[in-house]
Amino acid sequence: MPEIILEINGKEEKLDVDPKTPLLYALRGNLSLNAPKFGCGLGQCGTCMVLVNGSPQPSCLLTCESMSGKSIRTLEDLGNEEKMDPVQEAFFEKQAAQCGFCTNGMIICAKALLEQHSEPTTADITNALNRVLCRCGSHSRILDAVKYAVNLKRNQG
Amino acid sequence: MVENTNNEKLINKGRRDFIKSSGYLMVGFNLFPIVSCVQGNQAETKNLNEEFPRPLDANQINAWLKIDEKGLVTVMTGKMELGQGIKTALQQIAAEELDVSMDNMRILIADTGITQDERYTAGSGSIEGSGGSIRNAAATARQLLLEMAAKKLEVNENQLSIKDGIVSDMNSTKTISYGALVQNQQIDGKTNEAVKKKDPAAYKIVGRPILREDIRNLVLGNEHFIHDLRLPEMVHARVLRPPVYKAKIKSIPETEVKSIPGVLSLIRDGNYIAVIADEEYAAVKALKVLKEKSVWEKHPLSLDDPNLKEAIFKSDEKEQVVDGEKQFAWASDAQFKTLEASYFRPYHMHGSIGPSCAIAMWKEDFLTIWSPSQGVYPLRRTVSDLLKIPEEKIRAIGVPGSGCYGHNGADDVSADAALLAIKFPGRPVRVQWMREDEHSWEPYGSAMGFTLKAQIDREKKVSFWQTKLWSDTHSTRPNGKAGHFIGARHLDQPFNFDAGGFSGGSYRNATPLYNFGGKQIISIPFVGPLRTSALRSLGAYANIFALESFMDELAYLAERDVVQFRLDQLEDPRARAVIEEVVEKSDFKSKSSNVGKGLAFSRYKKTAAYLAVVAEVKIDPVGKTFRCSKLTAVIDAGQVINSDGLKNQTEGGMIQSASWTLKEYVRFNAQGIKSTSWETYPIFRFEDVPKIEVLVLDRPQEKALGAGEAAQGPVAAAIANAIFDATKSRVRDLPITPDKIQWSR
Ligand code: FES
Ligand code: FES
Numbered sequence: 001m002p003e004i005i006l007e008i009n010g011k012e013e014k015l016d017v018d019p020k021t022p023l024l025y026a027l028r029g030n031l032s033l034n035a036p037k038f039g040c041g042l043g044q045c046g047t048c049m050v051l052v053n054g055s056p057q058p059s060c061l062l063t064c065e066s067m068s069g070k071s072i073r074t075l076e077d078l079g080n081e082e083k084m085d086p087v088q089e090a091f092f093e094k095q096a097a098q099c100g101f102c103t104n105g106m107i108i109c110a111k112a113l114l115e116q117h118s119e120p121t122t123a124d125i126t127n128a129l130n131r132v133l134c135r136c137g138s139h140s141r142i143l144d145a146v147k148y149a150v151n152l153k154r155n156q157g
Numbered sequence: 158m159v160e161n162t163n164n165e166k167l168i169n170k171g172r173r174d175f176i177k178s179s180g181y182l183m184v185g186f187n188l189f190p191i192v193s194c195v196q197g198n199q200a201e202t203k204n205l206n207e208e209f210p211r212p213l214d215a216n217q218i219n220a221w222l223k224i225d226e227k228g229l230v231t232v233m234t235g236k237m238e239l240g241q242g243i244k245t246a247l248q249q250i251a252a253e254e255l256d257v258s259m260d261n262m263r264i265l266i267a268d269t270g271i272t273q274d275e276r277y278t279a280g281s282g283s284i285e286g287s288g289g290s291i292r293n294a295a296a297t298a299r300q301l302l303l304e305m306a307a308k309k310l311e312v313n314e315n316q317l318s319i320k321d322g323i324v325s326d327m328n329s330t331k332t333i334s335y336g337a338l339v340q341n342q343q344i345d346g347k348t349n350e351a352v353k354k355k356d357p358a359a360y361k362i363v364g365r366p367i368l369r370e371d372i373r374n375l376v377l378g379n380e381h382f383i384h385d386l387r388l389p390e391m392v393h394a395r396v397l398r399p400p401v402y403k404a405k406i407k408s409i410p411e412t413e414v415k416s417i418p419g420v421l422s423l424i425r426d427g428n429y430i431a432v433i434a435d436e437e438y439a440a441v442k443a444l445k446v447l448k449e450k451s452v453w454e455k456h457p458l459s460l461d462d463p464n465l466k467e468a469i470f471k472s473d474e475k476e477q478v479v480d481g482e483k484q485f486a487w488a489s490d491a492q493f494k495t496l497e498a499s500y501f502r503p504y505h506m507h508g509s510i511g512p513s514c515a516i517a518m519w520k521e522d523f524l525t526i527w528s529p530s531q532g533v534y535p536l537r538r539t540v541s542d543l544l545k546i547p548e549e550k551i552r553a554i555g556v557p558g559s560g561c562y563g564h565n566g567a568d569d570v571s572a573d574a575a576l577l578a579i580k581f582p583g584r585p586v587r588v589q590w591m592r593e594d595e596h597s598w599e600p601y602g603s604a605m606g607f608t609l610k611a612q613i614d615r616e617k618k619v620s621f622w623q624t625k626l627w628s629d630t631h632s633t634r635p636n637g638k639a640g641h642f643i644g645a646r647h648l649d650q651p652f653n654f655d656a657g658g659f660s661g662g663s664y665r666n667a668t669p670l671y672n673f674g675g676k677q678i679i680s681i682p683f684v685g686p687l688r689t690s691a692l693r694s695l696g697a698y699a700n701i702f703a704l705e706s707f708m709d710e711l712a713y714l715a716e717r718d719v720v721q722f723r724l725d726q727l728e729d730p731r732a733r734a735v736i737e738e739v740v741e742k743s744d745f746k747s748k749s750s751n752v753g754k755g756l757a758f759s760r761y762k763k764t765a766a767y768l769a770v771v772a773e774v775k776i777d778p779v780g781k782t783f784r785c786s787k788l789t790a791v792i793d794a795g796q797v798i799n800s801d802g803l804k805n806q807t808e809g810g811m812i813q814s815a816s817w818t819l820k821e822y823v824r825f826n827a828q829g830i831k832s833t834s835w836e837t838y839p840i841f842r843f844e845d846v847p848k849i850e851v852l853v854l855d856r857p858q859e860k861a862l863g864a865g866e867a868a869q870g871p872v873a874a875a876i877a878n879a880i881f882d883a884t885k886s887r888v889r890d891l892p893i894t895p896d897k898i899q900w901s902r
């Protein structure tokens with residue numbers, strides 16, 4: 001199989017995959033990443049979100065070959081136990097999850113939003129997260145968490 | 158009564174070095190028998206049969222908790238973490254009784270090799286059930302530790318105090334820790350139900366909003382779900398489901414599938430077809446070819462969704478009076494007012510966001526299943542029936558799945574994994590469903606029909622109330638019968654499905670809690686075209702929707718205020734309190750144009766949490782649309798274990814119920830299920846979600862009550878009542894959509 005070289009979480013990764021493989025399977029299967037999740041494979045639920053050149057994209061719909069030359073970031077790269085991203089910190093502090101299956105998509109979309117807008121309105125947030133489904137009904141907390149993340153970010157300067 | 162305000166600060170347990178310090182605990186998976194210690198994915202497979210573990214007797218302290226030489230406490234529960242935060246709540250209970258800080262608590266969940274048989278994690282019963290046992294074990298252990306400390310320190314027991322797992326003599330500087338007391342031995346003994354437990358008034362941990370540590374894992378993107386579990390040598394399977402329930406296979410594109418790179422095996426057993434590959438995407442590609450090119454003999458469904466309602470009310474199965482008076486006669490007095498109305502609920506999906514997934518391995522005569530099931534013991538029993546392998550040779554280990562809200566595909570996919578593991582021995586076989594299969598094959602919440610009739614006397618009270626309800630079963634959990642697994646019905650030697658008679662879940666909450674002159678509840682089975690089972694709150698959702706909508710209708714007929722009409726006929730002070738509180742909190746009585754407000758109440762299962770909710774809708778009479786803008790609830794779940802966890806679950810239940818009520822129904826026709834994606838089964842998105850407020854009434858002296866399902870029914874009725882308030886149009890068929898409103902009124 002041809003080798004594809006992709007930039008994932010700041011590293012060059014050589015992937016030995018069928019070029020048509022959706023990025024999601026390569027991330028989970030070849031690179032053992034956990035955050036992007038399979039929910040529908042149809043671009044409808046947003047659990048598989050990753051940042052492609054900073055914009056949130058459903059990785060289930062992107063083929064590996066279409067990703068060369070782009071920078072891909074997953075939730076794993078945003079922060080770690082010692083230093084969480086403000087969005088991650090806010091989701092934890094506000095306990096913005098129940099089962100947590102949607103958490104990846106929610107945080108990725110919120111992260112991209114906060115990179116664009118330092119003071120998003122409620123409507124901006126709703127809009128940015130609308131692609132991600134949550135069946136547990138954690139929405140009102142997630143909204144709170146994103147607003148809290150805006151504060152955290154502001155305070156961190 | 159202490160009010161638990163909405164802005165109580167959440168308490169962080171502090172970062173734990175969970176992984177480093179635990180001998181056999183790791184990242185959150187309980188993985189044995191595979192590993193004694195896991196580092197990421199480098200799990201080493203160990204010989205499975207040596208010491209196949211089994212839990213201790215339930216009357217032993219060590220069956221529920223263990224304390225190690227460092228003073229770390231491990232709680233063991235047979236209940237499953239479903240995103241409801243049960244792990245945290247149960248640790249709080251044990252920490253409280255033992256006087257150990259939450260930082261020194263660990264927990265193991267549902268595993269037939271370790272934990273007790275606590276059947277299903279369902280019906281909001283975990284705090285009452287498992288919580289009670291753990292509290293007993295912890296309180297007994299504390300007593301034993303106190304006695305041991307008295308001996309060791311050579312002082313009188315009643316001059317000892319305990320804080321954070323350290324026993325201190327109040328008259329000297331002598332101290333000893335739990336860890337030093339137990340050293341390497343386990344505290345041995347039987348749990349004692351009569352042992353003195355803490356006075357709830359003195360609680361320091363129970364009742365607090367402790368942060369769920371598992372959410373830290375989730376926000377970091379660490380492994381957490383069954384979907385994230387990667388075992389050495391694991392292979393990936395996909396199952397080909399028929400296009401409609403009873404279709405029979407005629408041919409499959411065998412050569413083409415086998416030629417796909419990565420495909421290891423194509424399995425065919427009657428109508429059960431599956432493909433196994435070394436990589437997940439190869440299995441997905443193979444399944445796609447199978448779906449496109451297999452030929453089936455179809456077996457059409459007997460109905461389609463537009464005709465469902467009519468069919469339900471026509472069911473002529475045998476009526477049964479399930480509650481209330483057997484005999485009665487309607488009053489003929491002209492001063493009595495009589496009202497009758499019919500309500501309808503369609504099929505609803507669990508709609509888990511992550512599709513069903515499980516792993517199984519058949520090795521050296523032992524079967525291990527890693528499963529997101531709500532009941533690992535019943536799963537084991539049923540897999541034993543399916544495969545004719547004795548239960549002792551099967552271990553079912555619970556690993557969290559995507560939120561399930563009842564009996565979804567979790568057991569079915571576990572059976573898939575078990576079946577395929579036997580056919581592909583020696584390596585762990587991971588099965589995951591595709592979205593379309595999840596939508597089409599999960600057992601739905603049953604469609605239901607209701608005819609309610611009541612008379613109001615001169616005092617403007619209900620003199621008699623009658624409910625007639627039609628419903629398919631609300632429980633087809635496996636329970637030992639392999640025919641309840643969908644895959645088992647498709648085998649060459651199929652297992653038959655037997656619904657097992659009358660389903661009590663149908664009339665859950667059908668009986669009003671109000672004091673009426675008399676009541677009668679009649680249940681009539683409806684054998685519908687679609688597969689059904691337990692969906693959060695079972696029949697209670699629609700029973701309360703009908704009942705509390707009808708209460709409003711009766712209040713209007715009686716020309717009484719909807720709040721007063723309810724309070725006039727309600728004695729239970731806790732029921733009255735949640736209603737009064739929510740009326741005040743939501744400013745129910747204030748009116749504004751094009752805004753409707755609706756109230757509804759119930760006590761879930763008649764024995765669990767009390768909840769009253771006010772829905773607010775904003776209508777646009779010109780555009781003929783509306784939006785549910787706000788939901789305010791007050792809940793009394795007795796003694797609160799984790800106030801934030803309780804609120805989280807209640808908020809979630811409210812939003813989910815609003816989504817069922819305003820958007821959802823399963824579409825189907827003779828060819829099969831038409832709701833095969835989120836486009837054909839839309840659910841709430843952010844833009845649809847109302848503002849949510851939840852107020853918890855904490856009653857520390859009362860028993861903790863199940864709360865996870867309390868919101869489902871009241872929210873539906875409150876929305877219907879709010880629509881009526883704003884439009885004077887009564888919508889009795891779910892979902893409530895703008896086209897069902899008579900805008901001219
Ligand atoms: S899995 Fe990609 S959008 Fe659903
Ligand atoms: S928390 Fe379960 S899907 Fe959002």
